[in-house]
Amino acid sequence: MITSFQQALGAARDAAAMQDYPQGALYVVATPIGNLADITLRALHVLQLADAIACEDTRHSQALLRAYGIDKPGGAWLAVHQHNEAEAAHKVLAALQDGQRVVYVSDAGTPGVSDPGARLVAAVRAAGLRCIPLPGASSVTTAVSVAGCVAHDAQHGGFEFVGFLPTRAAARRDALQQLARQRGCLVLLEAPHRILDLAQQLQAWGGRQVTLARELTKQFEEVATLRCDALHDWLRADARRTRGEFVVVLHPDAAPADGDERAHAAADTLQLLLQELPLKTAVKLAAELTGQPRNVLYEQALQWKKAQGGASDPA
Structure with a gap:
């Protein structure tokens, strides 16, 4: 050598x-x-x-x-x-x-x-x-360079480097809920023993694109882009995919239509209420405050609970 x-x-x-x-x-x-x-x-x-x-x-x-x-x-x-x-x-x-x-x-x-x-x-x-x-x-710029992130408007160009999320479950959940409200490109780092947990929590982000880059520049380098709600199953399909150090690039969120904007606002309200109230109470108040259908908000809350490893049918 x-x-x-x-x-x-x-x-x-x-x-x-x-x-x-x-x-x-x-x-x-x-x-x-x-x-x-x-x-x-x-x-x-x-x-x-x-x-x-x-x-x-x-x-x-x-x-x-x-x-x-x-x-x-x-x-x-x-x-x-x-x-x-x-x-x-x-x-x-x-x-x-x-x-x-x-x-x-x-x-x-x-x-x-x-x-x-x-x-x-x-x-x-x-x-x-x-x-x-x-x-x-730099693993950050290396991953971003092959992620193909395209901003949907000038306001959300570039990227924000987040780094590692908190290790404690509650702080980690809160951090991801805050990040979900941001529409620009986000870059996270993750260790192999937490990548499945992160992927499970990202299921609540739905169809937003994510690029997972692992073992960059090394023999077993792998870069894949898929939907956030498909990442967990993709990782579990091959044990080798959970090995190595990870850079996770969350692509810019698509600009919402008027109806989607209201839905985003309702989702934000619901997330805040869920931090303090039981699920059904939070859904009821969110529907009253935002005018969004209660059943839609209830299904959204269930998806979040499932992604966070909570009960699938809370009382």
Whole structure:
């Protein structure tokens, strides 16, 4: 593996060595999310120049650099992860104030997006020191680029990065109910042990399109687009589909017609009432407040309860 990147190290020096790489600066470097060949030439050059490497997992990052033929002494490594980011920032600041070039890498992808790094950057900037970004791999933009999300109007273009949902059931349910009201593109991250739970809850989103991207850039990469209410069955049809790390891209919701707009408003009202009242009471009040048919609202409430793993025919 080391030999295969020797030419890349030479190319990195040829392509990037003429640029300025000031001392006493933090270099925030994106690393591959799976495929080692996705490293940039400038990242390779800066990793070679670095006096110190700050990273989430020193063992993981040491193995990564060695795969490229880059080796750093033990004293060059600083552990900076989500549990010690604030305290470890002081060590990084000391190194920067000593004139060192410090590179920060997360375990994979672009630091500070869903990985640690934001607190470190904030501390460095607050100290009046320079942060230099080196762009590269990101699971978020990689998934969005192949999702084919098309906004239905100018107001709902682009995408919102949500990241990981709360782990507690109630907070997770509330977060999804809030997100369901948004019509723009949403990007979530999910772990393999929670993907089926998420898919079950997304059944309530009906025909809205969702793109599921797993194991991006790796050997078993898979990208599939289907309806939200079909995702759970699709995952259960093949156990391999629940393995790996997931990016979930929820496509923009179609612009509702006038009648649909009223139905959306009624659904929002019903969701709020269900948080505080029994199902039948919530349905009755929602129908009275919005003028929507009670039986339609009742069926909608049952679908939500079923998607959340609740009783299918509540009293």
